[in-house]
Amino acid sequence: MKTMMAMITTVAIAAGSSFAPTSLRAQENNAETLSAVMERGVLRIGVLGAFKPWAFRAQDGTLQGIEVDLAKRVAESLGVEAELVEVTSANRIQFLEQKRIDLIIGGMYDTASRREVVGIIEPGYWASGPSLMAREGAIESWDDVAGKPICAKQGVIYNQLIETDFGARLMAFAGNAEGKEALRSGKCVAWFYDDSSIAADLATGDWEGFEMPVDALFVNPWAAAVPIAEKDGAFGKILSGLIYGWHEDGTLIGLQEEYDLQSTAWLANMHDSFAYDRTFLAD
Amino acid sequence: MLEFTAPLFLALQQTTGLNFSPFFDEYDLGRLMTGVQTSLLLILCVLAVSLVVGLLGAAAQRSRFWVLRFLVATYIAVFRNTPPVVQLLFFYFGLGAFTPQVDMGGWYEPMISSFGWAVIALGIFGGSYNVEIFRAGIEAVPKATSEATEALAFSPMQTFVHVTMPLALRFSLPALASNLISLAKTTSIAYVIAVPEMTYALSGVWNDRLNVGEMMTLLFVYYIAVVAIISVIMGQLEKRLSVPGLGK
Structure with a gap:
């Protein structure tokens, strides 16, 4: 009876929302990408190219890393081939909007303004x-x-903070490599970037004499993104489910260990809070 | 400025969704103004350096010393045959690694800033074309004029400064105008070494606000305006300097 009520409520809400003008477009083609992917047999995932250890070119020229691994898992779940498309943080959203890729798994912060343009x-x-x-x-x-x-x-979305809140003079370069090279050759006093990436750099041993002297200003989740119309369609829901599973079954924590990254409180908390209580199965 | 533009552009955003944030957001306006100032100053400096380099190079090409002529030929070959982005990165990261650091009171900064390197690299790049443009102008000056100055007992130097060069400049102007315009547009690539010119400033805005189309349109209009100004100046110069009968 309870499930019946829940179902009726869900259907009612779905019917109600379909009359709202904002979701009209979303309703029309919220399965477009998924059906195109299935038809093509190929899922095109936008990943960053020089973003060690999340997505980078290995010695043999192939793309490797945590996000590449996740991208391949998505394709595997859908039963299609994975086509990795190298994007940059400046063009990944345009690539998705232009349908050159189906999905972004590219070190992208979840922000309010991005939620307006991508799913x-x-x-x-x-x-x-x-x-x-x-x-x-x-x-x-x-x-x-x-x-x-x-x-x-x-x-990078938070670049302006260091100017507005701390009065620094920002020198933004097109790529990570150029920005860090500029630090190494003394063109700036520090490299302003993600703590996760800086920790990964320091762990390589290439940065003898450098340190991460401050705590992160804030912690922001990274999100995968699909075309905005499909966020609440089947494609978006499949991804939500997959990512939930990666937290719950320890896949993400496992990858963190596999790539020698320092363990973070955020991943551990997500793992704990998503843990499904299966003790009822014991008897 | 904001109090005049903000209501208009906020209304535009509400009615059409077009987000021209620099006209209602103070931080973005600041970025835009820095971008315009840096871009105009960069264009001015790069054009000036390229003209000086071009004139010196064209004069050196006529030198009696083969070493000097060889050096100019090498310079032209190297700088005309490599892309300006590569030159910029080479100057900034390659040569920039060997320039002295200056103590700023507790921290160090390089003696030549990214703006400085952009002026040097793009000035030298544009200069390599200008050398050839001036050479073509010099070669277009009829032999008869130097024979006439010789008859008037001008020294070769006097002939070059007072007769050949002024005429050569007039022959060079059309080609020079198109090279300077092309060079002004090329300054947009200085964003790769973090010079806060227009492309850098507006790409910063569109990355934060995701108003890519609007900011690209603004950038497009800006360069059209800059090029139009340079074209008008060069056209006026050509008219002012025209000598009746020359080149006809």
């Missing part, structure tokens, strides 16, 4: 926040950046 999938699959990499002793706190040149990457 952000809940829950997020990773989380990180902005921090600094600098020469040992050069920076002690966030207030130390005032008036100094700080390197960053173009297209």
Whole structure:
């Protein structure tokens, strides 16, 4: 009886929402991408190219990394082939809007303004926040950046914070490599980027004499994204379910260990809060 | 400025969804203004450097010393045959790694800023074309004029400065105008070394606000305006300097 009531409610809500003008377009073609993917037999996933260890070119030229791994898992679940398309943080949304890719798994922060243009999938699959990499002793706190040149990457959503909140002079480069090279050759005092990525860089041993001297300003989840019309369609719901499962069954924590990343409180919390109580099966 | 534009552009956004954020958001307006100032200053400096390099190069090409002529030929070959983006990155990251650092009171900054490198790299790039443009102009000056100056007992230097160059400049103007316009547009690539010119500023805005179409339109209109101004100036210059009968 209870399930019956729930079903009726769901149908009623669905019927009600279909009359709302905002969801009209969404209702019309909210399965377009999924059916195109199934027909094509290929899922085109936008991943970043130089984003170690989430997505990067390995020695043999193939794309590897945590996000590449996740992208392949999505394709495998759908029973189609995965086609990895290299995108940048500045063009990934345009690629999705132009239907050059079906899905973004590209280190993208979930933000209110992005939710207006793409279908952000809940829950997020990773989380990180902005921090600094600098020469040992050069920076002690966030207030130390005032008036100094700080390197960053173009297209990163929080770039303006370091100018507006801390009065630094931002120098944003097109890629991570250029930004970090600029730090190494002394063109700026620090590299302003994600703590997760900085930790990964420091772990490689290539950054002797550098450190991450400050805590992240905030923690923001990373979300996969589908065309906005399909967020609440089958494609969006499949992805939501997959990501929920990756948290619940420890896939994401496993990848964190596999790629030698420091364990984060956020992933552990997600794992705990999504854990499904199966103790009732015991007897 | 914002108090005049904000109501208009906010209304535009509400009615049409078009988001021209620099005209109602203070931070974006700041980025736009920095972008316009940096871009105009960059264009001015790059054009000036390219003209000086072009004139010096064209003069050196006529030198009696083969070493000097060889150096100019090498310079032209290298800078005309490599893309300006590659040159920018080479100057900034390659040579930039060897330039001295300046103590700014507790931290260090390179002696030559990214703006400085953009002026040097693009100025030299544009200059390599200007050398050839001026050479073509010099070669178009009829031999008879130098024979006439010789008869008037001008030294070769006097002939070059007072007769050949002024005439050569007039012959060069049309080609020079198109090269300067092309060079002004090329300054947009300075964003790769984080020079906060227009392309850099507006791509920053569209990354934060996701108003890509609107900001690209603004960028497009800006460059059309800049090029139109340069065209008018060069056209006026050509008219002012025209000598009746020359080149006809």
